[in-house]
Amino acid sequence: MEDNQKKYTELANRIYDLDGAVYECVGSSLGRTFTGGRERTVRTLSMLMYTKPDGHLLRSELALISNMARTIKNKEEKSRMMTEYNEILMEIEKLPDVFGKVDILDDERVRLNLAAKREKLSENDHLVICISRTQGSAGNDIGFELADNLKINYYDVEIFDQVMKRLEADKDAVNDAENFVDFNKYTKKSGGSLKTRFREFNRYHGLPKQDAVFFNMSDLICNLAKTEDCIIMGRCADMILKNNHIPHISLFISAPFSVRVEHIMAVRNMNLKQAVRFLKKMDRQHRKYYQFYTGEKWGKPENYDLCINSANYGIKETIDVIRRMIGK
Amino acid sequence: MEDNQKKYTELANRIYDLDGAVYECVGSSLGRTFTGGRERTVRTLSMLMYTKPDGHLLRSELALISNMARTIKNKEEKSRMMTEYNEILMEIEKLPDVFGKVDILDDERVRLNLAAKREKLSENDHLVICISRTQGSAGNDIGFELADNLKINYYDVEIFDQVMKRLEADKDAVNDAENFVDFNKYTKKSGGSLKTRFREFNRYHGLPKQDAVFFNMSDLICNLAKTEDCIIMGRCADMILKNNHIPHISLFISAPFSVRVEHIMAVRNMNLKQAVRFLKKMDRQHRKYYQFYTGEKWGKPENYDLCINSANYGIKETIDVIRRMIGK
Numbered sequence: 001m002e003d004n005q006k007k008y009t010e011l012a013n014r015i016y017d018l019d020g021a022v023y024e025c026v027g028s029s030l031g032r033t034f035t036g037g038r039e040r041t042v043r044t045l046s047m048l049m050y051t052k053p054d055g056h057l058l059r060s061e062l063a064l065i066s067n068m069a070r071t072i073k074n075k076e077e078k079s080r081m082m083t084e085y086n087e088i089l090m091e092i093e094k095l096p097d098v099f100g101k102v103d104i105l106d107d108e109r110v111r112l113n114l115a116a117k118r119e120k121l122s123e124n125d126h127l128v129i130c131i132s133r134t135q136g137s138a139g140n141d142i143g144f145e146l147a148d149n150l151k152i153n154y155y156d157v158e159i160f161d162q163v164m165k166r167l168e169a170d171k172d173a174v175n176d177a178e179n180f181v182d183f184n185k186y187t188k189k190s191g192g193s194l195k196t197r198f199r200e201f202n203r204y205h206g207l208p209k210q211d212a213v214f215f216n217m218s219d220l221i222c223n224l225a226k227t228e229d230c231i232i233m234g235r236c237a238d239m240i241l242k243n244n245h246i247p248h249i250s251l252f253i254s255a256p257f258s259v260r261v262e263h264i265m266a267v268r269n270m271n272l273k274q275a276v277r278f279l280k281k282m283d284r285q286h287r288k289y290y291q292f293y294t295g296e297k298w299g300k301p302e303n304y305d306l307c308i309n310s311a312n313y314g315i316k317e318t319i320d321v322i323r324r325m326i327g328k
Numbered sequence: 329m330e331d332n333q334k335k336y337t338e339l340a341n342r343i344y345d346l347d348g349a350v351y352e353c354v355g356s357s358l359g360r361t362f363t364g365g366r367e368r369t370v371r372t373l374s375m376l377m378y379t380k381p382d383g384h385l386l387r388s389e390l391a392l393i394s395n396m397a398r399t400i401k402n403k404e405e406k407s408r409m410m411t412e413y414n415e416i417l418m419e420i421e422k423l424p425d426v427f428g429k430v431d432i433l434d435d436e437r438v439r440l441n442l443a444a445k446r447e448k449l450s451e452n453d454h455l456v457i458c459i460s461r462t463q464g465s466a467g468n469d470i471g472f473e474l475a476d477n478l479k480i481n482y483y484d485v486e487i488f489d490q491v492m493k494r495l496e497a498d499k500d501a502v503n504d505a506e507n508f509v510d511f512n513k514y515t516k517k518s519g520g521s522l523k524t525r526f527r528e529f530n531r532y533h534g535l536p537k538q539d540a541v542f543f544n545m546s547d548l549i550c551n552l553a554k555t556e557d558c559i560i561m562g563r564c565a566d567m568i569l570k571n572n573h574i575p576h577i578s579l580f581i582s583a584p585f586s587v588r589v590e591h592i593m594a595v596r597n598m599n600l601k602q603a604v605r606f607l608k609k610m611d612r613q614h615r616k617y618y619q620f621y622t623g624e625k626w627g628k629p630e631n632y633d634l635c636i637n638s639a640n641y642g643i644k645e646t647i648d649v650i651r652r653m654i655g656k
Contacts, residue, residue, distance in 0.1 A: 033490075059472050060486035067481040089476070102594045104466035106587050106639040113640045115649070138432035144387055148417070153395040158388035162361075256630045259434050266430045299629060302584045306649075307635035311434040312441045321634075324652045 004095070005046075011091055012045035013038075015062070018084050022069045025077050033064045049095060062089065112242060113305050114249045115326050125247050127152065127229040127326070130238040132290075133253040134299070135282035136260030136267075136275075137310045138318075142253060143231050146319050152229040160235065164216060214293060222246060238304065239294040249326060252304040253318070255311035332423070333374075339419055340373035341366075346412050347393050353400045353409065361392045377423060390417065440570060441633050442577045442654070453575050455480060455557040455654070458566040460618075461581040462627070463610035464588030464595075464603075465638045466646075470581060471559050474647050480557040488563065492544060542621060550574060566632065567622040577654060580632040581646070583639035 016038055023032045034041040048058040066085050072078035114127060127150070133139025140156060147154035155163075218240045224230055225246045238250035255263070257279065264275040290298035301307050306325065310318045344366055351360045362369040376386040394413050400406035442455060455478070461467025468484060475482035483491075546568045552558055553574045566578035583591070585607065592603040618626035629635050634653065638646045 057486055059468070060484055060490075063472065063475070063482040063484070064487055064490060066476075067483075067487075070479070070481060102466075102591060103642050103644075104464075104583055104587060104591045104638050105642045106584065109637075109640045110642060115641075136432075138430075140387070141432075144391065147391070148394075151398070153398060154391040155395075156388055156391070158385055159392055159395075162388075162392060252629060252635075254630045255432055256434065259432060263430060263432045301580060301627060301629055301635035302582045302637050302639070304635075305637055305640045307580075307629035307632075309437075309630050309633055310432050311630070312437045312633045314431050314433045314438060316431075321653055324655065325649055327652065 004050075007091075007095065008046040008049045009042060011049065011088060012042040014084070014088055015045055015065070016041050018069075018081065018088065019065050021084075022065055022072070022081050025072045025074065025081065026068055033061060033068070049092070058092070062092075108245075109242075112245065112247045114247050115305055126225060126227070128225040128241065128246070128248040129231045129322075129326075130241065130248050130250045131231060131233050131253060132236075132238065132251070132299075132304065133234070134255070134260060134286070136264040136279055137253050137255040138263060138315050139253040139310070140233060141315050142310065142318050142322075143233050145315065146322060147231045149319060149323065150229070150231075152231060153224075154231050154233075155224065156233040157235070160217060160220065164213075164220065218244075236290060236293050239296070250304045250306075251322065252299060252301070252307040253310050254299065254307065255309055259311040332378075335419075335423065336374040336377045337370060339377065339416060340370040342412070342416055343373055343390070343393070344369050346397075346409065346416065349412075350393055350397045350400070350409050353402065353405050354396055361389060361396070377420070386420070390420075436573075437570075440573065440575045442575050454553060454555070456553040456569065456574070456576040457559045457650075457654075458569065458576050458578045459559060459561050459581060460564075460566065460579070460627075460632065461562070462583070462588060462614070464592040464607055465581050465583040466591060466643050467581040467638070468561060469643050470638065470646050470650075471561050473643065474650060475559040477647060477651065478557070478559075480559060481552075482559050482561075483552065484561040485563070488545060488548065492541075492548065546572075564618060564621050567624070578632045578634075579650065580627060580629070580635040581638050582627065582635065583637060587639040 016034060019033045036044070045058070045061070048061070062085070066082070069078065069081040069085060072081060114125065129143075129146070131139055131143045133143075143156070144154055217235060221232060221235065221237050221240050222244050224232065225241055225248060238248060241248045242250075260279055261272065261275045264270060264279060265272065268275070268278070270278060287298045290296065296303055308318055308321060313321060344362060347361045364372070373386070373389070376389070390413070394410070397406065397409040397413060400409060442453065457471075457474070459467055459471045461471075471484070472482055545563060549560060549563065549565050549568050550572050552560065553569055553576060566576060569576045570578075588607055589600065589603045592598060592607060593600065596603070596606070598606060615626045618624065624631055636646055636649060641649060
């Protein structure tokens with residue numbers, strides 16, 4: 001405690017001196033960072049080092065000085081100032097409880113995030129990239145081309161649908177594409193006659209058909225992620241893998257509504273009204289599906305490792321950003 | 329038209345043959361992708377090439393074949409199959425209106441997105457990184473360390489506050505930190521007596537004080553972005569630069585609420601209840617401030633170039649992801 005007090009005072013004095021020296025070199029029109037005289041400034045700075053809650057204020061003071069120091073024209077003087085600045089910064093980082101000391105980490109999530117442990121990929125880890133996306137953000141184009149680029153497998157709804165159709169003897173057990181499009185537990189549409197529903201209820205071990213499809217799908221996705229490098233589009237794959245503790249990268253690709261409308265008009269040959277209606281419907285279905293199976297809100301940045309605005313990059317550059325991010 | 333028809337049929341036949349050849353090599357338990365016989369399959373595939381709306385179905389069919397081809401053990405055979413696959417893919421990409429043909433682009437936004445034109449940075453462009461963040465996601469730590477890493481200037485609320493205090497003769501014109509914290513146009517708090525308000529109204533050329541602060545701030549941010557490389561924290565800087573057509577990179581850093589609560593408890597020495605209340609209050613203020621000055625919803629992925637979940641990386645790796653993304 002005593003020791004820290006001394007250290008604070010010493011550092012505060014060095015900061016005060018550095019500020020004065022930088023000001024002498026650069027003669028900023030803004031004046032010195034500290035205008036209150038040595039004694040008062042040292043007391044204030046010591047307090048900033050002592051009181052955690054205001055740790056960020058100390059950082060701002062330091063940034064102000066270094067911002068100014070970087071404008072020094074004389075190279076030698078600039079280097080001298082920046083060296084002192086860096087040394088002070090290192091000393092401060094050694095203090096207990098200052099800014100930057102407390103990391104932000106979701107241990108479990110970091111352990112699962114492949115992009116955060118590139119160098120630590122073991123032989124047993126596969127590069128599994130889960131891509132969620134809004135309709136019309138060219139997410140599928142991006143996923144497909146990325147898979148081709150990385151020479152790894154690509155799975156989307158249609159593929160899951162086909163694979164599962166063949167895995168199951170009972171073909172109509174697994175029409176997931178249809179299941180997704182009509183997804184709504186609470187409308188009449190999903191009903192069918194009581195007889196049909198009862199038959200289905202029995203067939204899927206007491207689960208409603210769409211839940212059975214979801215659980216089959218989950219198994220398939222976990223198996224894929226454990227055995228091969230691949231890109232998996234949608235299907236809440238990130239949440240499924242997270243819940244099963246299987247490492248992966250989770251991305252969300254989106255674009256502003258207006259840009260998506262234009263994209264859909266071009267891709268699906270729709271007029272403005274049709275495209276708007278189509279997108280609103282698809283967004284609604286996505287939201288419901290995701291919320292129902294994960295209990296989370298769809299498209300919130302904190303549910304993914306990374307969200308990319310494809311409209312701000314275009315398809316090619318989005319792929320490039322992802323490749324740079326995963327270091328490939 | 330006639331020509332395209334021919335091309336479609338030719339490509340469909342090649343796809344059908346490739347599927348057969350891959351199946352022969354790999355003997356997949358799933359069977360061939362196309363089980364309907366040549367004539368029917370070729371008709372179906374031609375239709376998929378012809379009808380834009382189902383372009384993604386064609387992509388899925390191709391992905392199914394290539395997924396299988398990649399599992400071929402014999403290297404020579406595998407290479408032969410993948411070559412044919414890639415050739416077919418190239419031919420398809422030359423067709424009008426197939427998948428991947430329509431890019432997704434917000435031209436204006438791409439032009440302004442520095443991360444999307446790394447190689448095209450001109451002498452006049454500065455590396456300006458705008459970072460928005462939720463409280464407790466360590467966004468400030470990340471911004472500060474990133475600036476130090478890149479050796480560029482760092483600006484946050486406190487710095488703006490100080491700089492503006494000095495730029496203005498009238499010191500109390502610009503206490504923005506206070507302005508932000510108390511930001512609420514519609515509560516009694518912001519009021520003051522009628523006399524005070526009238527005096528302020530006159531002083532800021534008829535603008536309410538907080539609007540005057542915002543416009544001064546906007547000018548300052550635009551000037552910075554035009555003259556130096558820097559990192560700007562918060563203040564809707566990305567929207568200000570976008571509206572003024574100044575290139576920049578816009579990032580949003582966030583983390584799940586529960587992780588932010590833990591971070592705040594550690595950093596600010598609060599108990600659980602205090603931390604939750606504090607974060608909820610700060611989120612509310614952020615949301616209001618952002619919405620009021622931009623008309624947009626705060627924290628939506630499509631309003632930024634990139635959103636990063638800091639809890640899934642930690643401070644150091646988040647900085648590294650950003651550096652890789654901007655190619656530095």
